[in-house]
Amino acid sequence: xxxxxxxxxxxxxLLKHRVLSIGTKYYPTNEKETEYVExxxxxxxxxxxxxxxxxxxxxxxxxxxxxxGRGNIPENRRFVEIKSAENDVNEYALLSNIIMGSDRYLYVxxxxxxxxxxxxxxxxxxxxxxxIVERSNTEIVSRLLSKNDAIRVGVELIKLGMxxxxxxxxAVGMTGxxxxxxxxxxxxxxxxxxxxxxxxxxxEFAIVFSSKISKLEGTPAVYDNYLFIDAFDSTQFIxxxxxxxxxxxxxxxxxxxxxxxxxxxxxxxxxGDDLIANLPTKDAALRAGIDSSWHALNxxxxxxxxxxxxxxxxxxxxxxxxxxxxWNNSPVMVFDxxxxxxxYYVPSEFSRSVIEFIQEKTGRVVLIFxxxxxxxxxxxxxxxxxxxxxxxxxxxxxxxTA
Numbered sequence: 001x002x003x004x005x006x007x008x009x010x011x012x013x014l015l016k017h018r019v020l021s022i023g024t025k026y027y028p029t030n031e032k033e034t035e036y037v038e039x040x041x042x043x044x045x046x047x048x049x050x051x052x053x054x055x056x057x058x059x060x061x062x063x064x065x066x067x068x069g070r071g072n073i074p075e076n077r078r079f080v081e082i083k084s085a086e087n088d089v090n091e092y093a094l095l096s097n098i099i100m101g102s103d104r105y106l107y108v109x110x111x112x113x114x115x116x117x118x119x120x121x122x123x124x125x126x127x128x129x130x131x132i133v134e135r136s137n138t139e140i141v142s143r144l145l146s147k148n149d150a151i152r153v154g155v156e157l158i159k160l161g162m163x164x165x166x167x168x169x170x171a172v173g174m175t176g177x178x179x180x181x182x183x184x185x186x187x188x189x190x191x192x193x194x195x196x197x198x199x200x201x202x203x204e205f206a207i208v209f210s211s212k213i214s215k216l217e218g219t220p221a222v223y224d225n226y227l228f229i230d231a232f233d234s235t236q237f238i239x240x241x242x243x244x245x246x247x248x249x250x251x252x253x254x255x256x257x258x259x260x261x262x263x264x265x266x267x268x269x270x271x272g273d274d275l276i277a278n279l280p281t282k283d284a285a286l287r288a289g290i291d292s293s294w295h296a297l298n299x300x301x302x303x304x305x306x307x308x309x310x311x312x313x314x315x316x317x318x319x320x321x322x323x324x325x326x327w328n329n330s331p332v333m334v335f336d337x338x339x340x341x342x343x344y345y346v347p348s349e350f351s352r353s354v355i356e357f358i359q360e361k362t363g364r365v366v367l368i369f370x371x372x373x374x375x376x377x378x379x380x381x382x383x384x385x386x387x388x389x390x391x392x393x394x395x396x397x398x399x400x401t402a
Contacts, residue, residue, distance in 0.1 A: 018049040026092040053340025071217025085203030102146040107179035109169045154196035159213040170196040225285040228314035232302040234273035261288040293331040305333035
């Protein structure tokens, strides 16, 4: 624990940005999750805070209006905070979104059995590209394309229910069980009142309605998710490994983005060292960016990656990666989260060796620090500052041979 704090402080000082995590605490439960967690930990990938997000309930609500669409959340609502959001970005929640994608489960319950309205709800969910997982005369568990879609559809179903004088409870979760549990907790908070519950940035929230809802816009807010990828020092890479090797790596990245992440390549010239892609969701863009960075690094190339809602924003984010370095540039992906800017930074092989040494041999590091400090202090007091240099050399020999 002390070693991890020391590492984050040290690299925060060197990178001039706060280090939120080194590796991940995410606990994998399947083969895909294990693959990502092992890669994050093997490369010691760091989550950096470039511009701190201002995480407040009001900001979360305003961001929700923007993401879901103001026309899809009517004025006669209450925004209820059940559990306040975390004041920091949760690294394993972020990684979970990247790994698992944006699909979300929507649980819907009507108070009082009504097969007719349940049938109506099922048809509406299917029309919105949702998949029905389970249903009864009072409940539906379905899967939607994203959290925002699930919230929007939940509000629409509440509107349909209230038109028939039926209160409807909806809740969004990463799994069907999570959405059901969220609905149960929401019932305890607001009783049998129409509302939709969900999480944002580690907090629990709900939109609650006590009167009939007027006409909704009914269409999701659509945002582009641009990914800008550029290779650092491509000229040097070509000199060392040849242009054909760079073309091969970039083509592999292009194919991965198109096939695995369903992205649309909008700017790529074969033989070039950069590309622009538009991804269907933000988590797909994040997954494409971090996977591409790891793949290129494994083949000797280093990428700078930016993610934004426009080509310009993505390009500007990628340029920010130029200044996120210790000595030489390492792979960096810059993106926004809430109203802040964050980055994934993949340290060099030398930096990873330092991290491994400090993490696994914290006691030895403390001993070396105390030794160098005491010898240097004594040297200054007796007029021989050279003692400090000797102590550093001896400490390095000890660290390398012990």
